[in-house]
Amino acid sequence: MVVVPKTRKEMPVTTLSVPTIGSAGKTGFWRDFRPVMVELVSPCTYDCPANNRLPQIFEKIRDGKLEEAAKIFLETNPFPSITGRICPHFCEEHCNRSEYDEAVSIRSIERFLGDYILERKGEAGFHEISTEKGKKIGIIGSGPAGLSAAYYLRKMGYNVTIFESEEKPGGMLTYGIPPYRLPKQIVEKEVAALTKMGIEIKSGKTVGEDIKFEDVQKEFDAVLLAIGAWKERDIGISGEQLMMSGLEFLGEVNKGLMEPPGMDVAVIGGGNVSVDVARTLKRLKAKPSILYRRTEKEMPAISEEVTKAKEDGIEFHFLTQPVDASKKNGKIVLKCIRMRLGELDASGRRRPIPIEGSQFTLEFDAVIKAIGEGPDTTWIPKKFLNEGGWMKVDSATGVVGENLFAAGDLISGPATVVEAIAAGRRTARSINQYLRGEEIRPEVPLEKPVKIEGINIEYYEPKERAKASELPPEERTKSLDKEETSGISLEKVQDEAHRCFSCGYCRACDICWIFCPDGSVDLENGGKPEFDYDYCKGCGICSNECPCGVIIMEREEE
Amino acid sequence: MQSTKFMESIKELSKEEYLLRGHIACAGCGPAIGLRLLFKALGNKIILVVPACCSSVIPGPYPYTSLAVPVQNIIFEATGATASGVVAALRKKGVNDVTVVGWAGDGGTFDIGIQALSGAAERGTNFIYVCYDNEAYGNTGVQRSGATPYGAWTTTTPTGKKERKKDMPFIMAAHRIPYIATACPSYPLDFVKKLRKAKAIKGTKFIHLLAPCPTGWRYDTSKTVEIGRLAVQTGLWALFEIEYGRFKLNPPSDQLIDKEKRRPIKEYLSLQGRFRKLTDDDIEKKQKWLDEDWERYHKLASNNASDLALCEEI
Ligand SMILES: Cc1cc2nc3c(=O)[nH]c(=O)nc-3n(C[C@H](O)[C@H](O)[C@H](O)COP(=O)(O)OP(=O)(O)OC[C@H]3O[C@@H](n4cnc5c(N)ncnc54)[C@H](O)[C@@H]3O)c2cc1C
Ligand SMILES: Cc1ncc(C[n+]2csc(CCOP(=O)(O)OP(=O)(O)O)c2C)c(N)n1
Ligand code: SF4
Ligand SMILES: [Mg+2]
Numbered sequence: 001m002v003v004v005p006k007t008r009k010e011m012p013v014t015t016l017s018v019p020t021i022g023s024a025g026k027t028g029f030w031r032d033f034r035p036v037m038v039e040l041v042s043p044c045t046y047d048c049p050a051n052n053r054l055p056q057i058f059e060k061i062r063d064g065k066l067e068e069a070a071k072i073f074l075e076t077n078p079f080p081s082i083t084g085r086i087c088p089h090f091c092e093e094h095c096n097r098s099e100y101d102e103a104v105s106i107r108s109i110e111r112f113l114g115d116y117i118l119e120r121k122g123e124a125g126f127h128e129i130s131t132e133k134g135k136k137i138g139i140i141g142s143g144p145a146g147l148s149a150a151y152y153l154r155k156m157g158y159n160v161t162i163f164e165s166e167e168k169p170g171g172m173l174t175y176g177i178p179p180y181r182l183p184k185q186i187v188e189k190e191v192a193a194l195t196k197m198g199i200e201i202k203s204g205k206t207v208g209e210d211i212k213f214e215d216v217q218k219e220f221d222a223v224l225l226a227i228g229a230w231k232e233r234d235i236g237i238s239g240e241q242l243m244m245s246g247l248e249f250l251g252e253v254n255k256g257l258m259e260p261p262g263m264d265v266a267v268i269g270g271g272n273v274s275v276d277v278a279r280t281l282k283r284l285k286a287k288p289s290i291l292y293r294r295t296e297k298e299m300p301a302i303s304e305e306v307t308k309a310k311e312d313g314i315e316f317h318f319l320t321q322p323v324d325a326s327k328k329n330g331k332i333v334l335k336c337i338r339m340r341l342g343e344l345d346a347s348g349r350r351r352p353i354p355i356e357g358s359q360f361t362l363e364f365d366a367v368i369k370a371i372g373e374g375p376d377t378t379w380i381p382k383k384f385l386n387e388g389g390w391m392k393v394d395s396a397t398g399v400v401g402e403n404l405f406a407a408g409d410l411i412s413g414p415a416t417v418v419e420a421i422a423a424g425r426r427t428a429r430s431i432n433q434y435l436r437g438e439e440i441r442p443e444v445p446l447e448k449p450v451k452i453e454g455i456n457i458e459y460y461e462p463k464e465r466a467k468a469s470e471l472p473p474e475e476r477t478k479s480l481d482k483e484e485t486s487g488i489s490l491e492k493v494q495d496e497a498h499r500c501f502s503c504g505y506c507r508a509c510d511i512c513w514i515f516c517p518d519g520s521v522d523l524e525n526g527g528k529p530e531f532d533y534d535y536c537k538g539c540g541i542c543s544n545e546c547p548c549g550v551i552i553m554e555r556e557e558e
Numbered sequence: 559m560q561s562t563k564f565m566e567s568i569k570e571l572s573k574e575e576y577l578l579r580g581h582i583a584c585a586g587c588g589p590a591i592g593l594r595l596l597f598k599a600l601g602n603k604i605i606l607v608v609p610a611c612c613s614s615v616i617p618g619p620y621p622y623t624s625l626a627v628p629v630q631n632i633i634f635e636a637t638g639a640t641a642s643g644v645v646a647a648l649r650k651k652g653v654n655d656v657t658v659v660g661w662a663g664d665g666g667t668f669d670i671g672i673q674a675l676s677g678a679a680e681r682g683t684n685f686i687y688v689c690y691d692n693e694a695y696g697n698t699g700v701q702r703s704g705a706t707p708y709g710a711w712t713t714t715t716p717t718g719k720k721e722r723k724k725d726m727p728f729i730m731a732a733h734r735i736p737y738i739a740t741a742c743p744s745y746p747l748d749f750v751k752k753l754r755k756a757k758a759i760k761g762t763k764f765i766h767l768l769a770p771c772p773t774g775w776r777y778d779t780s781k782t783v784e785i786g787r788l789a790v791q792t793g794l795w796a797l798f799e800i801e802y803g804r805f806k807l808n809p810p811s812d813q814l815i816d817k818e819k820r821r822p823i824k825e826y827l828s829l830q831g832r833f834r835k836l837t838d839d840d841i842e843k844k845q846k847w848l849d850e851d852w853e854r855y856h857k858l859a860s861n862n863a864s865d866l867a868l869c870e871e872i
Binding site for chain 1: 594
């Protein structure tokens with residue numbers, strides 16, 4: 001607000017000889033460049049498969065508006081209480097703050113907000129449901145992909161029914177990921193909230209067995225296949241029938257099994273399933289060893305999990321490939337061969353090559369294999385499948401054909417919860433477009449994110465990132481369902497939101513305003529700058545100083 | 559680096575403006591930022607005394623003015639004398655809630671105005687004198703002044719000035735006035751705080767504001783705040799106060815006593831066209847002087863300024 005005394009009377013204090021207060025002319029015409037406020041993509045939003053709008057969420061947290069923060073979160077991810085616990089946090093990987101000191105603890109903030117939401121989810125009005133559309137959607141599979149699609153479709157006003165072959169909904173959230181990482185009550189509460197929104201879940205109903213797929217396709221206006229990837233791959237060696245499947249083992253434990261299959265247990269594979277199996281075995285008082293044919297560096301498992309497995313005291317046999325299994329005196333004898341690493345393969349990792357004559361044997365009470373999973377599509381009509389048995393699908397929209405859609409691990413192969421959630425949301429969008437008779441278009445891909453060079457780091461000071469506390473190994477290995485990672489306090493959450501550079505999103509800091517030599521920045525619009533082009537001379541100080549990189553200088557037309 | 563509280567604290571500054579839009583300072587003018595900050599600190603219950611300098615031009619041609627406070631525009635050399643007169647007049651009229659502020663350039667302070675300022679200080683005139691220092695005669699087309707630093711180009715030092723800059727704050731310290739401070743618009747909260755402190759102290763207060771000038775210093779107009787920041791971070795401009803004779807470095811300068819913490823002066827010099835002709839020898843010389851200055855600051859900061867001209871609290 002500019003105070004312009006217009007008369008001599010309005011002049012403050014003692015009046016000397018007074019010329020007319022005001023400007024002799026508009027200085028805007030001096031300008032070659034004009035400052036323009038833009039909204040750009042942050043690295044965290046860009047890297048998050050669900051494109052969670054994190055800087056926007058953190059702004060609300062800084063302002064203490066948790067409910068508004070929660071609502072922005074729910075626009076892209078309905079289950080932050082889950083991803084806040086077990087997501088590999090792609091968002092933190094290229095956080096610009098990591099080039100300054102340490103990445104923002106995004107996942108911990110997400111968990112806090114997720115729990116905040118979960119406490120309120122049952123409350124009426126938390127999820128507004130738009131007017132009923134009168135159309136029915138069938139979803140096959142209640143993993144994160146199916147649940148996420150169900151959430152968004154229900155919010156749009158569709159009638160949603162989910163078919164789930166297992167007794168409990170949740171897919172891998174319930175039967176895969178162990179409880180010490182993801183407490184089952186969290187999943188149960190999330191599911192309960194969905195039911196409260198009016199989503200019907202038919203558990204214990206396997207499509208293709210209990211119900212004919214054709215009938216489902218006929219009964220519903222649109223059908224989403226989200227059946228995950230539950231078929232354990234074979235290693236292809238003799239004696240394989242002596243081994244248990246890692247997924248089956250975890251499934252049994254998640255259903256209540258408390259006995260390990262033996263004392264010395266080999267776990268074959270280097271992915272998340274293998275690490276979860278080994279760490280679960282440890283908690284059942286067994287002595288697990290992970291056998292992997294490459295080295296730690298090539299392990300596809302989340303690296304934090306590998307570190308924790310080592311802390312838990314799990315043994316690793318790297319560069320070890322089993323070639324034969326047999327039974328002897330009640331033990332399983334694994335013949336193995338030593339590997340070495342060769343050239344890069346298609347996955348960008350170094351290919352393991354057997355070293356000739358390096359055979360050796362290892363003995364175990366039981367062997368569990370977890371070398372990768374694929375979808376079971378045997379019951380899906382052949383016309384929807386390609387030669388490899390995978391769904392024929394446009395992965396950007398989830399469109400299969402007829403009234404069918406697909407999402408999640410089913411089409412991507414084993415991936416992550418957040419990818420399944422994102423796929424569920426995008427496919428819900430496609431289904432809506434389909435049911436409205438619109439052209440089905442994929443979401444527009446985001447522009448490349450802001451780099452640290454765009455941020456004026458002078459306005460931040462080094463501050464350690466908030467770390468969630470972890471149970472020490474000797475404590476956590478005693479219990480299967482005691483959550484090993486804890487949340488952080490609201491105070492720390494707000495500190496983290498302050499640490500955020502707010503890359504590409506105006507943080508209403510007033511810095512452009514304080515430094516404008518021409519006083520030509522207005523902040524009346526919620527503290528976000530508006531430039532008075534009548535007087536702004538286009539010096540560019542605002543753009544140079546902006547701590548979020550959101551003011552760009554555009555050349556004026558001639 | 560500013561403190562994290564920075565963003566919150568600037569929000570608390572007044573949104574009232576007394577340097578209005580439409581003034582005719584160059585784009586990116588450092589002194590214009592300084593003027594805005596002056597009003598943020600002191601409000602409009604002030605009388606400005608402005609000699610011939612850029613700031614007498616900035617408000618625009620008569621009959622208009624962009625300065626929405628009472629201003630006494632006076633001759634180049636008379637800031638100290640005129641301010642003394644205004645202070646005396648206000649006292650006579652019984653007005654005691656108005657702050658008198660001299661706002662003069664470096665030419666009007668270091669050179670032609672030094673005797674009037676010295677006299678006012680010697681008489682203990684109750685006013686704030688702000689010397690906004692753009693290190694040359696900006697108004698008349700960039701001629702050298704006593705404030706122009708060694709090696710800098712001006713139109714009258716085409717191959718770079720051969721003399722060193724005067725140490726104005728310490729000249730003022732020798733007057734035993736109660737408050738002397740340095741500041742820079744790149745650190746707005748520091749400047750505002752010092753102005754408010756000065757207002758509360760009785761007697762002559764001298765604030766020396768380094769105010770980067772894109773036109774005279776030959777740099778891109780968007781870099782004004784950055785260059786001021788670099789002046790401080792390299793140690794070329796130390797933020798300090800001498801309060802009743804007591805010397806104190808202020809943040810972030812107080813963290814720069816250790817030479818390692820100061821950024822290389824080249825970062826500051828290389829951004830400015832006026833230093834283009836500096837040789838490596840010149841830079842080494844400047845570095846040596848700078849290090850000597852900091853040794854002095856270090857001593858002053860650690861021994862409670864006992865060797866400074868002392869000022870007794872009035
Ligand atoms: C052990 C383990 C640990 C993991 N850890 C992590 C982790 O830490 N972080 C992370 O992000 N991701 C992790 N993942 C991966 C993640 O769980 C999956 O990517 C994700 O669950 C895939 O979701 P989805 O909905 O596609 O499938 P799923 O979660 O697999 O759900 C598919 C559902 O479909 C049901 N279904 C299948 N066929 C039928 C049928 N014919 N009729 C009815 N229902 C059917 C299944 O019972 C299941 O409930 C882990 C996976 C495993 C196995
Ligand atoms: C006695 C006298 N000599 C010369 C001038 C011309 N003159 C007006 S302003 C100025 C220079 C001012 O320089 P400075 O005080 O540094 O202020 P700046 O213009 O840089 O803001 C000069 C030389 C004058 N007005 N009076
Ligand atoms: S600093 Fe903030 S906005 Fe930038 S990448 Fe990190 S979390 Fe995202
Ligand atoms: Mg000058």
